Amino acid sequence: MEYKFRCECPITSALDILGDKWILVIIKLMLIQDKKTFKDFTESDEAIATNILASKLKYMEELGIITKTQLPDNKKTNLYLLTEKGLALTPIIVELSIWSDENVRVHNKIMKDSPEIEIMKSDKAAFIKLKQENYKAKNGFDIRIKR
């Protein structure tokens, strides 16, 4: 539970936490693609290896970005859900989408369109609020047990 930071800069410190290949991808899977179980994540297009997934989920839980919970009628399947701290990353995901749409397509020819990109661009704040509220409406009031 002790993390290493390169220096006193807030931006660099954020990247000490988020700056790797997987953390923000996992956030995206949860927020945009509704993934919540270990199996959900392993079946995504990104094809994350199970050992890496396990270690990243543990790390994110420790940091308070996600929680690990269970449904009361199932002792096997765990639910991984975004906390407020995790949901607060939504603006970063949105800005990555927009930058990608305008600057990455030239490198990745098979990249999909974001269906919501125009809505995103025309009113960022509204889009962010909507995504966050939809997430909470779907996942915030489930009956579940913290473990």
Place this chain on the structure above:
Amino acid sequence: MEYKFRCECPITSALDILGDKWILVIIKLMLIQDKKTFKDFTESDEAIATNILASKLKYMEELGIITKTQLPDNKKTNLYLLTEKGLALTPIIVELSIWSDENVRVHNKIMKDSPEIEIMKSDKAAFIKLKQENYKAKNGFDIRIKR
């Protein structure tokens, strides 16, 4: 000049490019802290190793995020400057600042305040535009030679 992408997702593809420990930190050093030479970067608080710096600068130039130029009266010192594609990352830097200010301080006790954080929060779009225009005013019309 061939890059590997994990899948067709725009967000994941953006992170295939930006998702490492250094790229966004180097962008921040250029945009916020006015760093432009190899030496500038090595002297930053982040203390990047020279071999990593050299490889990242090369990679970023290949991608079109930065350019490598020279002043006409100096054959030694190179100037690394953000392109439009690199400047377009400003909103991501701003959102990282805001998330960090609210969520990272609990982990990094010695983290500095962003002096501009309140301005940033109160009008993001204006702040972003200002930063980008300041950067261009300072660096956009220098006499320099592309190499």
Place this chain on the structure above:
DNA sequence: ATTATTACTTTTGTTTCGCAAGCAAAAATA
């Protein structure tokens, strides 16, 4: 009672990161 599913862990590489040292060209200084 048997099979399948879920959520991992373990093992064994491979690739990326990072420190330290070294080096060559250009620039500054004597």
Place this chain on the structure above:
DNA sequence: TATTTTTGCTTGCGAAACAAAAGTAATAAT
């Protein structure tokens, strides 16, 4: 003009992160 310093790197080696594959234990479904 000769020497020293600065700048921008490269090289070599150890450490850490990432990744593919196989294995396991508990639970759930049949």
